[in-house]
Amino acid sequence: MPRETRDSEERPYVVAHVAVALDGATTGFEPDVGRFYELAATWREDVTLVGADTMLAQEQALAAAPRPGPLEGGPLLAVVDSRGRVDDWVWEALRDVGHWSEVLALHAEATPPRGGGRPVQELVTGTERVDLAAALEILGGRAGGEVVRVDSGGALIGVLLGAGLLDEVSLLVHPRLPGVRTHRLWHGSAPAAIRFDLIASRAFEDGLVWLRYRPAR
Ligand SMILES: NC(=O)c1ccc[n+]([C@@H]2O[C@H](COP(=O)([O-])OP(=O)(O)OC[C@H]3O[C@@H](n4cnc5c(N)ncnc54)[C@H](OP(=O)(O)O)[C@@H]3O)[C@@H](O)[C@H]2O)c1
Known part of the structure; x- marks a missing residue:
């Protein structure tokens, strides 16, 4: 539909x-x-789109959650994080919590520098904040990216x-x-x-x- x-x-x-x-x-x-x-x-x-504040509110639950590893065939998780507020351990936990196949950090050009070796891919759109229209278009272009649930x-x-x-x-x-x-x-x-x-x-x-x-x- x-x-x-x-x-x-x-x-x-x-x-x-x-x-x-x-x-x-x-x-x-x-x-x-x-x-x-x-x-x-x-x-x-195909994609779960989440705001950084929602992610931050989940930190405690995430820290205690089992980590079975990525869910093969599951949706991709894309987190809007223009200000780089999501910590590295959270990205790692999100990848392994067993709800998603992959995790993508959505950043802007102004997002503070990130440490190397982060266990997450990133997509940079927008100057000060993530350009949501551009990010959605790119997500739609990814194989199978037809439905995004916010x-x-x-x-x-x-x-x-x-x-x-x-x-x-x-x-x-x-x-x-x-x-x-x-x-x-x-x-x-x-x-x-x-x-x-x-x-x-x-x-x-x-x-x-x-x-x-x-x-x-
Ligand atoms: N009832 C429910 O179904 C439900 C579901 C999920 C969450 N929640 C609760 O909702 C609360 C969090 O919600 P919230 O409304 O405060 O925040 P939110 O919607 O989770 O997050 C706001 C996000 O919007 C981004 N944003 C805001 N304006 C933008 C703009 N102009 N361009 C691009 N991005 C923009 C922010 O980006 P930056 O990173 O750039 O700031 C941030 O990532 C938590 O307490 C959570 O538990 C409830």
């Missing part, structure tokens, strides 16, 4: 799948991780939305408000008044609702 419905043949189909509370927050509540990843499998992505908080999703680079937004709505108020909403800095067309919806018995939208263009 994605191949037929994406906006440009030059870049992959890009979907952001995100767990949200009723106010649109991406943090401050306990998401149903099992259901989240079960639904994420819908897209069988797994991040609202900052990256908002920028992608604002640049017209998202083909679908998938919200797994949890029937609660966050325990702590947060400014981290799924749409981040996306321009106001974007309209969306509903593609599909499904309600689950436990009160979760899955909403799939396409930004109207």
Whole structure:
């Protein structure tokens, strides 16, 4: 399906799948991780695109996770890291954690110098920050890079939305408000008044609702 419905043949189909509370927050509540990843499998992505802040928030869990090694045939993990905030041990752990076949660091020209021998390939686009459009085009050109699933908080999703680079937004709505108020909403800095067309919806018995939208263009 994605191949037929994406906006440009030059870049992959890009979907952001995100767990949200009723106010649109991406943090401050306990998401149903099992259901989240079960639904994420819908897209069988070739590339998982993650923001650096999401990666940094995962450091503790990653440090404790088993490391079976790269997942043969799994998606490629691409992490946006213009400021070089992701440590070398994290790249190594991501490569070996068993969810991805390969790991790619997305950097910009201004990214601070990296140490030699890092266990990760890198792609440099953009001057001050990663040029997301260019990076997606290059990822789309890689063998099999047809579907990118964005797994991040609202900052990256908002920028992608604002640049017209998202083909679908998938919200797994949890029937609660966050325990702590947060400014981290799924749409981040996306321009106001974007309209969306509903593609599909499904309600689950436990009160979760899955909403799939396409930004109207
Ligand atoms: N609820 C969910 O489904 C879900 C999923 C994932 C994560 N999370 C949570 O969300 C939180 C992190 O989310 P977040 O919204 O703070 O950050 P984020 O979306 O994970 O990361 C922001 C990323 O966007 C990049 N970026 C921002 N503006 C940009 C621009 N103009 N051009 C290029 N790149 C740009 C940043 O790049 P730089 O490296 O250049 O700064 C950074 O890599 C964590 O607490 C995590 O646990 C929730």
